[in-house]
Amino acid sequence: MREITYIQAINEAIREEMERDPAVFVMGEDVQLSAFGSTSGLVEKFGAERVRNTPISEAGFVGAGIGAALTGYRPVVEIQIASFFWVAMDQVCNEASKIQYMSGGQAKLPLTIRSLYGVIGSGAAQHSETMYSSFMNVPGLKIAIPTTPYDAKGMLKSAIRDNNPVLFFEHMRFGGKKGPVPEGEYLVPLGKAATVREGKDVTIVAIGWAVDLALDAAKKLEAEGVSAEVIDVRCLAPLDKEAILASVRRTGRLVVVDEAHKTGCAGTEIVAIAAEEAFSSLRAPVRRVASHDVPIPFAPAMESFVIPSVEKIHAAVKEVLA
Amino acid sequence: MDAAFRKTLLERMMIIRAFEDTIGKLFYKGQIPGFIHLSIGQEGTSVGSCAALKDSDYIGTTHRGHGHIIAKGVDLNRMMAELFGRLDGFNRGKGGSMHVFDKSKGVLGANGIVGGGIPIVTGGALSAKMEGKGRVAMCFFGDGASNEGTFHEALNIAAVWKLPAIYVCENNQYGEFTPLKDATSVSQISKRAAAYDIPGVTVDGNDIEAVHQAATEAVARARRGEGPTLLECMTYRWHGHFHGEEALLGSRKYRETEEIERWKKLCPIANYKAKLEREKVLTGEQIAALEQGATDKVNAAVEFAQKSPMPTGENALENLFAEA
Numbered sequence: 001m002r003e004i005t006y007i008q009a010i011n012e013a014i015r016e017e018m019e020r021d022p023a024v025f026v027m028g029e030d031v032q033l034s035a036f037g038s039t040s041g042l043v044e045k046f047g048a049e050r051v052r053n054t055p056i057s058e059a060g061f062v063g064a065g066i067g068a069a070l071t072g073y074r075p076v077v078e079i080q081i082a083s084f085f086w087v088a089m090d091q092v093c094n095e096a097s098k099i100q101y102m103s104g105g106q107a108k109l110p111l112t113i114r115s116l117y118g119v120i121g122s123g124a125a126q127h128s129e130t131m132y133s134s135f136m137n138v139p140g141l142k143i144a145i146p147t148t149p150y151d152a153k154g155m156l157k158s159a160i161r162d163n164n165p166v167l168f169f170e171h172m173r174f175g176g177k178k179g180p181v182p183e184g185e186y187l188v189p190l191g192k193a194a195t196v197r198e199g200k201d202v203t204i205v206a207i208g209w210a211v212d213l214a215l216d217a218a219k220k221l222e223a224e225g226v227s228a229e230v231i232d233v234r235c236l237a238p239l240d241k242e243a244i245l246a247s248v249r250r251t252g253r254l255v256v257v258d259e260a261h262k263t264g265c266a267g268t269e270i271v272a273i274a275a276e277e278a279f280s281s282l283r284a285p286v287r288r289v290a291s292h293d294v295p296i297p298f299a300p301a302m303e304s305f306v307i308p309s310v311e312k313i314h315a316a317v318k319e320v321l322a
Numbered sequence: 323m324d325a326a327f328r329k330t331l332l333e334r335m336m337i338i339r340a341f342e343d344t345i346g347k348l349f350y351k352g353q354i355p356g357f358i359h360l361s362i363g364q365e366g367t368s369v370g371s372c373a374a375l376k377d378s379d380y381i382g383t384t385h386r387g388h389g390h391i392i393a394k395g396v397d398l399n400r401m402m403a404e405l406f407g408r409l410d411g412f413n414r415g416k417g418g419s420m421h422v423f424d425k426s427k428g429v430l431g432a433n434g435i436v437g438g439g440i441p442i443v444t445g446g447a448l449s450a451k452m453e454g455k456g457r458v459a460m461c462f463f464g465d466g467a468s469n470e471g472t473f474h475e476a477l478n479i480a481a482v483w484k485l486p487a488i489y490v491c492e493n494n495q496y497g498e499f500t501p502l503k504d505a506t507s508v509s510q511i512s513k514r515a516a517a518y519d520i521p522g523v524t525v526d527g528n529d530i531e532a533v534h535q536a537a538t539e540a541v542a543r544a545r546r547g548e549g550p551t552l553l554e555c556m557t558y559r560w561h562g563h564f565h566g567e568e569a570l571l572g573s574r575k576y577r578e579t580e581e582i583e584r585w586k587k588l589c590p591i592a593n594y595k596a597k598l599e600r601e602k603v604l605t606g607e608q609i610a611a612l613e614q615g616a617t618d619k620v621n622a623a624v625e626f627a628q629k630s631p632m633p634t635g636e637n638a639l640e641n642l643f644a645e646a
């Protein structure tokens with residue numbers, strides 16, 4: 001099977017959906033040039049009406065995306081860097097998430113908002129954002145966080161076809177990540193987790209970039225005789241509770257790895273579900289491995305101290321096995 | 323404007339006035355939950371503007387949006403039922419007064435966030451442009467909203483992309499309890515159009531034909547592909563920011579009685595009635611009949627709403643997500 005990069009997978013997904021459905025269009029800052037490549041080549045193929053460079057007005061163009069989605073279009077809006085979501089929060093969390101519900105089902109909002117997120121390396125606090133956890137507490141939004149090129153393409157196609165607002169987070173470190181992606185049409189449904197490594201001693205549930213850390217930790221643990229199961233959440237809303245609970249009920253031990261700040265992170269919701277619904281299966285307290293509750297600092301030594309690491313995951317697993 | 327059209331304009335204002343008067347009373351009787359924000363005194367701007375639109379055009383409005391929504395031509399019964407929180411309401415009781423939404427008439431929602439709807443209606447204009455069928459989108463908001471960032475972002479976007487949008491600012495001199503001059507750097511909101519290099523027009527919002535004329539021009543510009551217009555209508559709300567605020571404010575006043583009385587004399591309905599009678603378009607009897615008709619329609623809507631079933635608690639869990 002051919003291997004392509006995550007960015008190429010994103011680009012293909014958007015291109016194919018735009019070919020398939022004339023209602024799909026792209027909107028965001030610099031999407032025509034597309035410095036990182038996610039939307040490069042699209043304006044040449046589809047024209048400037050369907051690939052629109054917006055002014056630097058996040059609230060304005062997210063709102064415009066909402067209006068276009070309410071009136072027959074399928075906008076794929078780009079928030080260049082996830083921290084800029086904060087600039088548009090009313091439109092995302094007071095409008096997009098609520099319109100379908102408040103309208104009593106009259107409104108359909110097939111809006112996709114994609115964004116690059118996460119710690120890239122000395123981006124400092126305002127360019128190192130992992131804020132999907134905040135959106136998890138807002139009913140009415142779907143939240144997708146694919147970690148492989150295969151999932152990125154399949155889930156983005158699903159997101160674009162979904163008749164609901166979908167926030168689509170692409171980790172900044174994944175851009176050049178290569179992986180197998182078949183030719184031809186396929187979809188990956190939203191709301192399904194993936195067991196990326198099978199094991200029996202502990203369940204490690206991870207989100208986004210933390211999945212790669214978890215897999216590295218699992219290799220290290222294997223050499224020490226510990227069999228770790230790694231679950232890639234892939235989607236925070238809807239969350240695949242059943243996959244997580246099924247694994248926890250088998251292994252009896254849970255470590256959740258989340259790049260977000262620990263307090264109130266998405267991982268907190270996952271451990272709460274396990275505590276509520278799989279308590280009798282647990283043989284040890286649950287553990288979260290997450291970033292410290294400080295804004296992400298600039299200097300490399302401080303930054304790596306703050307965020308999750310293979311070592312921290314390894315230590316957490318050892319704790320729950322003790 | 324022919325006689326029949328002018329009669330329609332008057333009738334629509336009367337329906338809005340009867341609706342707002344009636345819900346004001348029902349609110350005090352406890353039949354309408356939550357808050358209401360009455361637009362009594364502002365009927366000229368809603369009816370004059372919406373009369374320039376087709377059914378297929380889009381509008382969006384504010385927490386003080388009943389007038390615009392009724393002027394757009396929605397079913398009065400279902401609107402009343404929504405204010406009552408009943409299942410036959412447009413939003414099945416999920417939204418209430420501040421969020422009335424009617425997809426069939428292009429009402430992209432009333433909005434409870436000041437300025438929150440301006441980018442959304444701009445998106446309706448974007449969609450209209452891409453569709454290329456001559457549709458336009460008209461966005462209603464107040465003087466207070468023109469200080470929100472979303473106003474500035476949306477007008478810039480509409481100007482840069484030459485969107486078929488009409489931004490109608492109802493300048494009623496107050497943003498909640500604060501007068502215009504204390505909050506806003508311009509005395510005429512239409513001056514802000516210059517910042518976006520689009521036409522800005524100010525009209526007497528209580529002169530319905532002046533409003534209609536200006537709105538018609540702005541709509542025609544938009545349909546011709548010439549881009550957005552900022553249309554400011556000077557007007558006044560007779561009642562408070564929210565209905566029943568006197569109980570909260572006690573003896574604290576933020577508007578002089580003299581000012582309120584002065585504006586009541588400029589009532590858009592009273593003045594238009596007088597004008598149409600003077601110009602022999604309608605007789606006194608015909609006008610009284612229109613008034614009765616408006617009252618009858620609103621009473622029928624109240625009856626419909628009172629008979630409509632109340633939602634159950636479990637209805638709260640419906641419609642979070644749309645199906646494929």
